[in-house]
Amino acid sequence: MTSRTTTVLVGxxxxxxxxxxxxxxxxRASGPVKVVQLTGLAGVKENAKGTLSVENGxxxxxxxxxxxxxxxxxxxxxxxxxxxxxxxxxxxxxxxxAAPYGGGRVLSLFRSKIExxxxxxxxxxxGLHGAIFTMPVGTAQVIKNELVAxxxxxxxxxxxxxxxxxxxxxxxxxxx
Amino acid sequence: MKxxxxxAIGLSxxxxxxxxxxxxxxxxxxxxxxxxxLQVEMIQSDEIKVPAEFQVAPxxxxxxxxxxxGFSHVYRDGDRNATTVRDLVVLHSxxxxxxxxxxxxRQVTTVSGATSITVHCQFTSPDGTSLLEQDVNGKxxxxxxxxxxxxxFAKKAAHVANENFSKxxxx
Numbered sequence: 570m571t572s573r574t575t576t577v578l579v580g581x582x583x584x585x586x587x588x589x590x591x592x593x594x595x596x597r598a599s600g601p602v603k604v605v606q607l608t609g610l611a612g613v614k615e616n617a618k619g620t621l622s623v624e625n626g627x628x629x630x631x632x633x634x635x636x637x638x639x640x641x642x643x644x645x646x647x648x649x650x651x652x653x654x655x656x657x658x659x660x661x662x663x664x665x666x667a668a669p670y671g672g673g674r675v676l677s678l679f680r681s682k683i684e685x686x687x688x689x690x691x692x693x694x695x696g697l698h699g700a701i702f703t704m705p706v707g708t709a710q711v712i713k714n715e716l717v718a719x720x721x722x723x724x725x726x727x728x729x730x731x732x733x734x735x736x737x738x739x740x741x742x743x744x745x
Numbered sequence: 746m747k748x749x750x751x752x753a754i755g756l757s758x759x760x761x762x763x764x765x766x767x768x769x770x771x772x773x774x775x776x777x778x779x780x781x782x783l784q785v786e787m788i789q790s791d792e793i794k795v796p797a798e799f800q801v802a803p804x805x806x807x808x809x810x811x812x813x814x815g816f817s818h819v820y821r822d823g824d825r826n827a828t829t830v831r832d833l834v835v836l837h838s839x840x841x842x843x844x845x846x847x848x849x850x851r852q853v854t855t856v857s858g859a860t861s862i863t864v865h866c867q868f869t870s871p872d873g874t875s876l877l878e879q880d881v882n883g884k885x886x887x888x889x890x891x892x893x894x895x896x897x898f899a900k901k902a903a904h905v906a907n908e909n910f911s912k913x914x915x916x
Contacts, residue, residue, distance in 0.1 A: 701802060701892075
């Protein structure tokens with residue numbers, strides 16, 4: 570009897586842990602987050618891989634040996650979004666398109682979810698910049714919250730909205 | 746002898762017609778408006794809701810493409826340095842159409858899933874006088890992510906600017 574109760578308790582605990590741990594993992598505390606800077610940071614090339622963190626009121630992007638900072642106070646808008654990308658990308662993904670019997674197309678079906686962080690900020694002359702980052706799921710909202718806490722402005726609040734996502738958005742053209 | 750003369754006259758008339766055509770066409774082209782500098786305003790999308798990255802990426806790509814096309818002074822939205830520039834042309838852009846598309850559908854089917862964005866570009870003087878208005882469309886049909894449509898738009902918009910505005914020292 571005791572053995573059965575113990576087994577049930579262990580099972581319930583495992584189930585609970587299984588439900589809670591991924592959520593905690595997804596909303597892990599900020600530290601540097603691996604991101605890809607698609608465009609917009611002054612002095613940083615497009616599609617630059619690096620790490621992003623929020624420290625001392627600055628959005629801090631480190632790319633190789635170089636780094637770029639944006640003051641949270643200068644941020645006019647920060648928006649998160651959801652997107653997806655090919656699981657097999659880059660040159661291998663491109664080469665796979667030539668695979669026989671539509672093998673490359675089958676690979677295109679496998680996609681991984683990502684999040685986007687879009688930041689609009691003004692430079693010292695008042696010029697508006699827009700930077701776009703892609704990052705793992707569960708990290709964009711954390712960075713956004715930290716930026717807002719340190720003085721950044723935002724027009725949108727809440728959870729990430731599905732962006733021009735490949736799989737989930739409707740393909741209806743909106744016209745005037 | 747007379748036959749040779751006739752042939753020579755015919756040939757010269759033929760040459761004249763074909764060479765004068767392009768020259769006349771050049772004369773008919775509207776004169777380019779002088780633009781010492783361009784200022785790009787942030788893309789507006791009040792009527793049609795687009796994801797934030799589809800508002801920001803065209804703006805950044807547009808600035809980059811205009812600089813690539815030889816406009817040495819391209820100012821950003823709100824740049825204080827632009828206020829003192831003479832012959833400044835301001836580019837206002839508003840999203841008129843947007844189709845999100847699907848990269849997955851593009852790569853699997855090759856015929857569906859195109860992403861497209863249509864932006865109304867209005868070039869004005871600093872006082873708001875309209876100099877040129879045109880709809881510019883950006884598309885990605887097969888290769889590349891959805892944001893590549895904004896790159897296509899920027900290239901076309903920069904081409905429109907290049908065709909209609911003269912840069913300093915290149916009139």
